[in-house]
Amino acid sequence: MxxxxxxxxxxxxxxxxxxxxxxxxxxxxxxxxxxxxxxxxxxxxxxxxxxxxxxxxxxxDNTAALFDAGDHLYALGHRTIALLAGPSASWAAARRSQAIRRWAGGSRVRLLELGPFRSTFKGGMQAGAALLGTDATAAFAFDDLMACGVIAELTAAGVSVPAQRSLVGCDDVLLAQTITPSLSTVSAxxxxxxxxxxxxxxxxxxxxxxxxxxxxxxxxxxxxxxxxxxxxx
Incomplete structure (x- = not known):
């Protein structure tokens, strides 16, 4: 149900x-x-x-994996990173955001927090539009469906993923593996x-x-x- x-x-x-x-x-x-x-x-x-x-x-428990994702972005040279937060009523969204904040607090990065956004494709498009208004070169999306909407919005605006913006999702649903580009994500x-x-x-x-x-x-x-x-x- x-x-x-x-x-x-x-x-x-x-x-x-x-x-x-x-x-x-x-x-x-x-x-x-x-x-x-x-x-x-x-x-x-x-x-x-x-x-x-x-x-x-x-x-x-995605905490260690999100730390690994953050370290991956840092190693690629990203220093301004956006957190595209999930729904405000979501327990998982709150925990993922907390983990990313903890990682950022121990790293030499600037974390921009945007949202909350719904965990839908449309919500991802709204998150992508918000991301375009920042100087972040990379972003964490709450989940893979949102990340797909972000990619669609950036692509429509002529912004290339990953050449101009890098993106990390979460959950590793089938769509994450079939979208172009395939999505870096946390696999559950x-x-x-x-x-x-x-x-x-x-x-x-x-x-x-x-x-x-x-x-x-x-x-x-x-x-x-x-x-x-x-x-x-």
Missing amino acids: DAEESAAQESLLVGRLRGTVDGVIIASPRSTGAALSEAARGLPSVLVNRVLKQLPSVVC PMDDLGKMAVQTLIRQIEAPAGEPVHAKLPGVFVARGSTAPAPKR
């Missing part, structure tokens, strides 16, 4: 499932912690891409995350009184065609 990023719809949909399923996997929810806990009360549940103390969760172990979420949910169903399990799997930075040496001024 798709809540289309609506926090109110999430609670309604979880409530609608009550009594018809043995358990539910809730992916990238936007609801508040209190609303999620109430909606899932008494229903075995696992959060994916979000952590709450009260509910089991499975997340991809999607299959392993899915398996672990199902296994965690089964344990919840079989032993609902157990302590919530919070599992983390690491992401890995993959350099591809959307990053290149910074243009010479």
Whole structure:
């Protein structure tokens, strides 16, 4: 069931499932912690891409991979870098932004923060338009779909990726590998995350009184065609 990023719809949909399923996997929810806990009360549940103390969760920890991505950009000569932030209600967006800020704080770079933007292709086009108004030579996009919109907007404006702007995405969806240029991104172990979420949910169903399990799997930075040496001024 798709809540289309609506926090109110999430609670309604979880409530609608009550009594018809043995358990539910809730992916990238936007609801508040209190609303999620109430909606899932008494229903075995696992959060994916979000952590709450009260509910089991499975997340991809992208911190080290984002540091690697930042070091990659730095090694290519980029010193002014933009952070194209994801949706303000997104737990994952907040954590990714925090990781990038931490990396920038320990590096000799100037970090420009733009957004928040929706994690959609159109949101990426809006982020690309904002990026064009800066002197940043590289940017982190919240996710790959947003990054694709950024590339489209830059290309329409006659700005080449990666010759004039380098770009890093996150998640490594199939589109990241098929777009031109292919997208440098943080690859998440999607299959392993899915398996672990199902296994965690089964344990919840079989032993609902157990302590919530919070599992983390690491992401890995993959350099591809959307990053290149910074243009010479």
